[in-house]
Amino acid sequence: MRRIHYNFMILLSLLLSPAYALAEAVVDTLTIHCSSCHSQTAGINATIPSINGLDSQYLARVMMDYKNGKRLATIMDRIARGYSDNEIKQMAEILGRGRFEATTQPINKTLAEQGRKIHQRSLCEKCHEEGGREPEEGVPILAGQRAVYLYYAMEDYQKLDPKTIKNKDLKKMLKSLKELKPEELNALSQFYASNPKGEEE
Amino acid sequence: MIYSSRRRFIQWGAGIGAASLGGFPYIALGASHKIVIIGGGVGGTTAAGYLKKLDPSLEVTLIEAMPYYYTGFMSNEVVVGERPIDSIKFDYEVLIKMGVRVVIDVASQLNPEKKEVITQGGAKFPFDRCIVSPGIDFKWETIAGYNAQIAEKIPHAWKAGPQTVTLRQQIESLTDGEPVIMIAPPPPYRCPPGPYERASLIAMYLKANKPKSKVIILDMKDNFSKKELFEEGWRHFNYKIEWIPSAEDGVVSHIDPIQKAVYTKEFNTEYKGGVINIIPPQKAGRIAHVADLVDDSGWCPINRKTFESQKHPDIYVIGDAASTSEMPKAAHAANVQGKICAMSILASLRGESLADPTYINVCYSLVEKSYGLSVASVYRYEKSSNLIKTVSMSMSPPLADLPDPGYRKREVEYAHGWFQSIIKDSFLK
Secondary structure (H helix, E strand, O other), X not given: OOOOOOHHHHHHHHHHOOOOOOOOOOOEOOHHHHHHXXXXXXXXXXXOOXXXXXXXXXXXXXXXXXXXXXXXXXXXXXXXXXXXXHHHHHHHHHHHOOOOOOOOOOOOHHHHHHHHHHHHHOOHHHOOHHHHOOOOOOOOOOOOOOHHHHHHHHHHHHHOXXXXXXXXXXXXXHHHHHOOOHHHHHHHHHHHHOOOOOOOO | OOOOOHHHEOXXXXXXXXXXXXXXEOOOOOOOOEXXXXXXXXXXXXXXXXXXXXXXXXXXXXEXXXXXXXXXXXXXXXXXXOOOHHHHEEOOHHHHHHOOEEEEOOXXXXXXXXXXXXXXXXXXXXXXXXXXXOOEEEOHHHOEOOOOOHHHOOOOOOOOOHHHHHHHHHHHOOOOOOXXXXXXXXXXXXXXXXXXXXXXXXXXXXXXXXXXOOEEEEEOOOOOOOHHHHHHHHHHOOOOEEEEOHHHOOOEEEEEOOOOEEEEOOOOOEEEOOEEEEOOOEEEOHHHHHOOOOOOOOXXXXXXXXXXXXXXXXXXXXXXXXXXXXXOXXXXXXXXXHHHHHHXXXXXXXXXXXXXXXXXXXXXXXXXXXXEEEEEEEEEEEOOOOEEEEEEEEEOOOHHHOOOOOHHHHHHHHHHHHHHHHHHHOOOO
């Protein structure tokens, strides 16, 4: 684990976990609002991603992209515009220190297996290591993320113009994604959704 | 506190003595405090859960009249048969498991001097801090002939529950060709776009099932939330909706429940409907009046940073009953206020001060099963004026400006995702 847990986070989780099985509750007047929509424990049809414990660089970049209209959104672009760049950075850091919780959801195993092959064939593993469980820096955890969200996120990436993307890795990802058909995106979503961190942790 | 920008944060985990949870001792900061919360809607449950989460040593009591809470949000889907009533029905089990004492009784008195709440059942609850989150009450007197008893038959269905089902049944048994008459209230009221979402979904139902019927909205105002977007949706689906604003004799002043007719204030125009749905003008819930927490507006003036009442110290008002400046009366707003209020109470018990907060409100409305609209806002507290100021507010774009053809459908799916999430974040499930 390369993520750093600050002492107070550990203390907090110790204090809270016996009383109520919550992941580390990050409590400040900025990020306290995120969980209204981004509940860690919402049910299987939750179309909104789980964001606690994702890489802070990734979170900050995505929020800035929302703010600057560089990422397709329905409401996150509008919300991101309400915060300063510095606040976005702070929020990303706080959320990044949280613990990601995999969503329990029904999985189509056949599709997930197809997705595994697409994951390997399309070189997703290069950045989304261990099937999206242990991503490299700046990359979000995909394993155990909500399937509907994963599908939409990839569909949205397909719509972006690679010329507008500066980040080299992201450019490569866009190229790979553009070659995938909707049913392949669906299989990939099922694979990532089905691949949460195991018991070894 | 390890984190540097400490004003943004609340310190966690005070307790009595060398209290121990899960085998880990932690440091004591003082005697346990009693927090009494009145109202088991989204505001009250969120505040209760977050208080307990932030400081498990607090004695948190939630007093609510009913054993179940039906969410107003998504109840319009029940009205048109798109969702069963049980899917918006929630109990307080999660809070009870967290250690919140849940009392099913009516909070009939709140004594600010004695710092005590008394229930109809005669139980007394002393408090160090009290949160009042009673929601709305109706100004029955504004529509002659309408009252709580008649509302059982001519429902407002603006507090979800049995009346939601009644309205559903009435719409189902409407004779094709008879109009559905809706009366929309003047501001401020619970869920500003709600009446128009309801009109949209009823029109959707009528289009498929009673094509000769239409919806007539008699409005006590001349504008409404997301108006252009709703009207565009109504045109898009060829809905039969007639909107009559206040300026065009839309204000209803009395009702004849036997004739199923309503009459306007200006010209006494008669409207007869197969179904009449009256959403009356509103004020803060009853206990707020009893406890002297309201002003002439009928709502509760508060410090908009801490949510503490401006009339009585150590009493906090959140949700629809509070006068929250630019923040609307909405479930998401109540959830956000519940969290901020919990933080501000903790800060006050510890003699700390909270950073000036930001607030968010998100509000989805459905025009059709695959056509959703939203408004999303970020607000900030402005100390000099004690106002909650909008810093970023925007609605879904009109059809011509959609960045993607799937946008409206996605908003429906996100509305349902939001519903699942806010229920969790409010400890209702």
